[in-house]
Amino acid sequence: MDRAVHDRGGWPTDAPIDRSEHDLADWELLTDALAHVLAGKGLMNVDELRRGIESMPPDEYEQASYYERWLYSIETILTEKGVLAPGELNA
């Protein structure tokens, strides 16, 4: 069955699972906080966050870290809603 890149469950692999933990960087904590503030203000919900992550090109998805995917999604969804202008964060 065809599946999207994020739909990982049941993929056959012999690769070991990386269970290592790491301290979160400030930008990662801020990204988490930003998503919660946006939800609290009704600007973006968790289902939209997931949908934005799932819209990443597969190779970018594979390269990105957990919160890099969140940032990609937040920028995508907020741009879609007109809260951000296209490319505004690149200025």
Next chain:
Amino acid sequence: MTYRVGQRVRIAARPHEGHHRTPAYCKGKTGRIERIHASFPNPETRAYGEDGLPEQRLYSVGFNPGDFRVSVDIYEHWLEDAE
């Protein structure tokens, strides 16, 4: 359709392009209802800025894909009667 605990159900194998919470690995599998959780706004429409209404009932479905057991949470509109 509402399902009861213990009932045999099939998880729909239909393709779905947009956001949905039915993992590919369980599509088309047959199992039994283990638990009825509650109803929640439908993430498939909520992911596109809608209100997710009407709410969809969420079930825990158990099946054996191999020599192990899996329980997966599946929304009602992804289930089919397999009695």
